Amino acid sequence: MIDRYSRQIIFSGIGEEGQKKLGNSSAVIIGCGALGTVVATSLVRAGVGKVKIIDRDFIEYHNLQRQVIFSEEDIKAGLPKAIAAEQYLKKVNSSIEVEGVVADVNYANIERLVAGADLILDGLDNLETRLLINDVSLKHKIPWVYGGAISSSGMTMNIIPDETPCFRCVWNNPTGTGIALTCDTAGVISPAPFIIGSLQTVEAMKILVGAKEINRDLIIIDAWRGEFSRLKVDHRPDCLACRGEYEFLEARFGTRTTSLCGQNAVQVLNPEAGTVSLERLAAHLSPLGEVSYNDFMLRFQANNHEMVVFPDGRVIVKNTDDEALARGLYAKYIGM
Numbered sequence: 580m581i582d583r584y585s586r587q588i589i590f591s592g593i594g595e596e597g598q599k600k601l602g603n604s605s606a607v608i609i610g611c612g613a614l615g616t617v618v619a620t621s622l623v624r625a626g627v628g629k630v631k632i633i634d635r636d637f638i639e640y641h642n643l644q645r646q647v648i649f650s651e652e653d654i655k656a657g658l659p660k661a662i663a664a665e666q667y668l669k670k671v672n673s674s675i676e677v678e679g680v681v682a683d684v685n686y687a688n689i690e691r692l693v694a695g696a697d698l699i700l701d702g703l704d705n706l707e708t709r710l711l712i713n714d715v716s717l718k719h720k721i722p723w724v725y726g727g728a729i730s731s732s733g734m735t736m737n738i739i740p741d742e743t744p745c746f747r748c749v750w751n752n753p754t755g756t757g758i759a760l761t762c763d764t765a766g767v768i769s770p771a772p773f774i775i776g777s778l779q780t781v782e783a784m785k786i787l788v789g790a791k792e793i794n795r796d797l798i799i800i801d802a803w804r805g806e807f808s809r810l811k812v813d814h815r816p817d818c819l820a821c822r823g824e825y826e827f828l829e830a831r832f833g834t835r836t837t838s839l840c841g842q843n844a845v846q847v848l849n850p851e852a853g854t855v856s857l858e859r860l861a862a863h864l865s866p867l868g869e870v871s872y873n874d875f876m877l878r879f880q881a882n883n884h885e886m887v888v889f890p891d892g893r894v895i896v897k898n899t900d901d902e903a904l905a906r907g908l909y910a911k912y913i914g915m
């Protein structure tokens with residue numbers, strides 16, 4: 580085992596002591612897209628003792644451009660991302676525990692899913708679940724590493740309970756708009772998540788070995804322009820999460836999904852979405868599929884799924900009774 584990690588142990592920041600700490604650590608990765616795959620493969624190779632990977636989706640061909648541990652064979656086998664990740668990573672390092680969990684992370688299951696973890700890593704594509712991670716992190720004193728990447732740019736920040744500002748100190752009102760940029764609407768080139776995933780991995784290593792030089796800024800990169808910058812972030816005095824009010828964990832906010840009986844459809848409702856301009860949304864979605872709209876609703880069809888969006892932000896996803904799938908499509912195309 581020493582030989583497997585020899586190059587990392589020689590590195591002064593890790594050393595033998597650090598390697599032992601990594602081996603005794605448990606990390607949970609929530610979301611296994613581009614960021615999640617980079618972080619997962621790096622932490623498993625680095626010898627983090629327990630790595631849990633949680634994701635709700637299946638693999639599609641357009642994922643292979645940037646989701647580094649998946650293959651065409653996984654798609655042909657119809658594997659969910661969490662399972663394909665577990666199978667692959669067990670082959671990479673059989674000396675540690677790797678667990679894939681197929682689940683839609685929400686307020687009802689997140690505390691159970693992260694119980695006992697030393698660190699949570701964000702591989703998500705939506706702000707709402709990040710705010711949920713933030714709540715659970717502060718409540719249970721588990722540090723987490725935020726990461727987000729889109730187009731050619733990305734951001735990362737460490738949230739260490741009782742030390743650094745939290746995610747909500749910086750992003751207080753993420754649910755106030757009807758439309759947000761997502762990978763499916765703005766595109767993404769692989770170097771952006773690769774850089775952010777790598778920065779998340781470095782921070783994870785430092786946090787797990789107890790290094791002093793943990794990053795306390797918001798790091799922002801643009802891979803296409805070759806630009807790196809850091810922003811000082813501050814505690815916001817009126818931050819509810821820092822005051823111990825966990826609105827997302829207590830589900831006072833958030834998206835509600837309801838299976839519409841007998842209609843083979845799921846309604847997704849975000850009470851905080853506000854008014855959606857269907858005209859703007861139509862312009863946004865038209866490169867991605869078939870869109871038609873009038874004053875009362877917008878109809879959007881892409882990849883066998885049909886969605887109907889109402890001006891109050893309510894969305895009906897047709898031809899499914901799978902609430903997790905509906906939430907996923909909502910996050911992808913409408914944004915949260």
Ligand SMILES: [Zn+2]
Nearest residue numbers: 745748818821
């Ligand atoms: Zn805060």
